[in-house]
Amino acid sequence: MTAITPKASSALPDFCEGIQYFSEVLPGFETYGATPAVESGKVAIASPTEPNAVYQTLLAADALRYLILQITGSKASGHPGGFASQAEAYAALVMLGYKNIITEVGHHAPGFYSAMFLDRSLEDMGIFTVQQLRDRFREKHGLLGHLSGYIPGILAPAGPLGQGQHFAMAAALLHQDKLFPFTLGDGGLGEPYIVSAIAHFHTAYPTVTNFLPVLVWNGYSQEHHSMVSLKTNEQMQAYWQGNGFDEVVLVDAKEFDDQNQPGDYVDSTAFSLEQRLAFTKAVLVGVDKAAGSALNGKLTVFIIKQLKGAGVHARGAKSHNLYPKDTLDAPHIVSALQARALAPEVWQIVRTNAERAGGGPAAKTVVTEFEFPLPDLGKLPLEEYAVSGEPKVSTTAMGRLVGIVGQKDKNFLVTNADGNEASGIANINQALKIIHPTTDDLYNQAPNGQVYEPLSEDACAGLAAGLSLMGARTLWCSYESFAINGLPIWQTVTQAMAELRRQTPSTITLFTAGALEQGRNGWTHQRPEIEAYFASLMRNGNVFPLFPPDANSIQVCYDWALTTKNKGIVITASKSPLPIRTTFAQTRQGLQDGAVVLYEVAGDKKVVFAVIGDMTLLPVFEAAAFLENEGIGAKIVSVINPRRLYRPDDTAWDTCSEPDGGFLDDVKFAELFGGDALIGVTGGAAAMLEPILLRTTVKRDTFAWKRGETTASAGELMAFNGLTVEALTKRAIQLVH
Numbered sequence: 001m002t003a004i005t006p007k008a009s010s011a012l013p014d015f016c017e018g019i020q021y022f023s024e025v026l027p028g029f030e031t032y033g034a035t036p037a038v039e040s041g042k043v044a045i046a047s048p049t050e051p052n053a054v055y056q057t058l059l060a061a062d063a064l065r066y067l068i069l070q071i072t073g074s075k076a077s078g079h080p081g082g083f084a085s086q087a088e089a090y091a092a093l094v095m096l097g098y099k100n101i102i103t104e105v106g107h108h109a110p111g112f113y114s115a116m117f118l119d120r121s122l123e124d125m126g127i128f129t130v131q132q133l134r135d136r137f138r139e140k141h142g143l144l145g146h147l148s149g150y151i152p153g154i155l156a157p158a159g160p161l162g163q164g165q166h167f168a169m170a171a172a173l174l175h176q177d178k179l180f181p182f183t184l185g186d187g188g189l190g191e192p193y194i195v196s197a198i199a200h201f202h203t204a205y206p207t208v209t210n211f212l213p214v215l216v217w218n219g220y221s222q223e224h225h226s227m228v229s230l231k232t233n234e235q236m237q238a239y240w241q242g243n244g245f246d247e248v249v250l251v252d253a254k255e256f257d258d259q260n261q262p263g264d265y266v267d268s269t270a271f272s273l274e275q276r277l278a279f280t281k282a283v284l285v286g287v288d289k290a291a292g293s294a295l296n297g298k299l300t301v302f303i304i305k306q307l308k309g310a311g312v313h314a315r316g317a318k319s320h321n322l323y324p325k326d327t328l329d330a331p332h333i334v335s336a337l338q339a340r341a342l343a344p345e346v347w348q349i350v351r352t353n354a355e356r357a358g359g360g361p362a363a364k365t366v367v368t369e370f371e372f373p374l375p376d377l378g379k380l381p382l383e384e385y386a387v388s389g390e391p392k393v394s395t396t397a398m399g400r401l402v403g404i405v406g407q408k409d410k411n412f413l414v415t416n417a418d419g420n421e422a423s424g425i426a427n428i429n430q431a432l433k434i435i436h437p438t439t440d441d442l443y444n445q446a447p448n449g450q451v452y453e454p455l456s457e458d459a460c461a462g463l464a465a466g467l468s469l470m471g472a473r474t475l476w477c478s479y480e481s482f483a484i485n486g487l488p489i490w491q492t493v494t495q496a497m498a499e500l501r502r503q504t505p506s507t508i509t510l511f512t513a514g515a516l517e518q519g520r521n522g523w524t525h526q527r528p529e530i531e532a533y534f535a536s537l538m539r540n541g542n543v544f545p546l547f548p549p550d551a552n553s554i555q556v557c558y559d560w561a562l563t564t565k566n567k568g569i570v571i572t573a574s575k576s577p578l579p580i581r582t583t584f585a586q587t588r589q590g591l592q593d594g595a596v597v598l599y600e601v602a603g604d605k606k607v608v609f610a611v612i613g614d615m616t617l618l619p620v621f622e623a624a625a626f627l628e629n630e631g632i633g634a635k636i637v638s639v640i641n642p643r644r645l646y647r648p649d650d651t652a653w654d655t656c657s658e659p660d661g662g663f664l665d666d667v668k669f670a671e672l673f674g675g676d677a678l679i680g681v682t683g684g685a686a687a688m689l690e691p692i693l694l695r696t697t698v699k700r701d702t703f704a705w706k707r708g709e710t711t712a713s714a715g716e717l718m719a720f721n722g723l724t725v726e727a728l729t730k731r732a733i734q735l736v737h
Helices: 051-075 087-095 106-118 121-125 130-136 164-174 193-204 233-242 273-295 331-340 344-359 394-408 426-432 457-470 483-497 530-540 551-561 584-593 617-629 666-673 686-695 714-720 725-736
Strands: 180-185 211-217 247-252 300-305 413-416 474-479 507-512 543-546 568-572 595-601 606-612 633-639 677-682 699-703
Touching: 051 087, 051 106, 051 130, 051 273, 051 331, 051 344, 087 106, 087 180, 087 211, 087 273, 087 300, 087 344, 106 121, 106 130, 106 180, 106 344, 164 180, 164 193, 164 211, 164 457, 193 457, 211 273, 233 247, 233 300, 247 273, 273 300, 394 426, 394 507, 394 551, 413 457, 457 474, 457 483, 457 507, 474 483, 483 507, 483 530, 483 568, 530 543, 530 568, 530 686, 543 551, 551 568, 551 584, 584 595, 595 617, 595 666, 606 617, 606 686, 606 725, 617 633, 617 714, 617 725, 633 686, 666 686, 677 686, 677 725, 686 699, 699 725
Parallel strands: 180 211, 211 300, 247 300, 413 474, 474 507, 507 568, 543 568, 606 633, 606 677, 677 699
Antiparallel strands: 595 633
């Protein structure tokens, strides 16, 4: 196609500023492109078989391809190939009125940004022209390299593979009258989480099928052939059917090729116009069929099979990424842009269709642009136990409140891979029931329950965090030892929450059965190093690990967590009966100040114990008693909310969308932790003590987790890690002499 100047065709729409190449209109435009296929006042095309709808869907696909290459080429950076190979499918979804589109592939970002530009969503962030689209691509406060909740019209972030299905299923569960397609690459299909997560979800919620995987089967991954590239069409269909899908709609570009392209994967942009239209029509009809199936109770997948990089600068894995040599002046980029160039009047009709489809720009219509309505929980009935009274199980005390939350909020969901009963929270199952097709009162199972129990931590964290991002209340419960397998998506969500343009409930977790309780299970169940992960995340500014020291404290911590927005709240507690050491008022103070004094006795010198956790307090209290006998004063400070103990400049709190700038000032810090020596004590990672160690000016040391071992008791395991009365006492005396 020969590139021309705009003057040779028609007046240039303002939004086209920054488009470098234009063309004459395609044959048939006067007939099939004269008026928008999405009529004024309508939300979709009238029929997927109408010639004008097919023709204009093809134009939309080419517009997406052109913009993808124009903006990635402007920075010689970004990922055009994957999205380009399914541009017809995305265009079809939009033309059919579906805009609640998610992706599992962060590398599809340039395509999504192009789509948000075409329907005018990006005007909400000051992007009105293609030049501005180019300027702000992969720039700070602009269109970052992978999708984010910061971008108007984008439903969910996308970066690590194997996450998008969680967001789509969460949205589908909350909005069962809408379709939530999500693009899925055949390179990402190798991640085991995707289909297994869908399978468990479908068993738990067999009627919730209004999410639609759109498999982009292009034969390649990032740098090589995809692992499913040798499957036949029949084998690919059988794969999805074998995983419980009732409807598999597959459209293969190879069947429309009239250019004798070699291989199983071909580029439809090389076809004759007649065959391009035939292929586009098949995609449009197929997407319409798949969407209808998904919305009407059938688990459905739509598969588009087309060569990676179709219509852009390269083909196969070589199209995946642009490198410094791939500039807009490079001959291969220039020729690719010229080949995809459109006439100005084509750009205008593509934009008009995009803006009208779905009832308006995605930034004004998709579900994540609105806060999800939540029922008022009222005042939760916390139960305050007597200090120094009968020992209580913290997790059980919190579990009672969780059950009440679920009864007041029917969208509330609890997820757990390893079983609530094992964590001392059987009362959650009793109150809310495990979602299961088999009703069994003995095991608290019922099809309409609110406790989601796949064996995969990724599936647990994914649905819980995804629902929170979409606006619902959730709780992810896990053994501390195993939660690491679900943290990638939880971190993705907390990062997205930090930049969201709307409020959403914080994503809350309860991690139980800490390493010290897991002696006989051995090191496989003793992995508190996860706390170092959270210690690092505290610097994000919106992540708050909480360490309630007892059953009173955990209730106040959970009650507070429920009031927060756009944060990640991690509650870690034991499932063993432990002494009641705090009042409600003390924990409220501890949540505000970061820590609270549990014990203080005077002496010639004073050793301050800064303690994280509940079970770790046992040897510390004994050590304090020994020191008192030696005439040495001791203060035991329970660190409940360590994020408060950082200095304001230590974290990025002021960059968060719902900023929390509460930090303990220097005067109060000195009151809490001032003494002649300080010993930080934790049964987890020493990194969690960093906020205190950064600020204290006295002699100091830490006692922390080293590694796991099989032992008969918590005390023996603490001894293996050096957390003994004798060691604490000895080191305290050394520090003050």
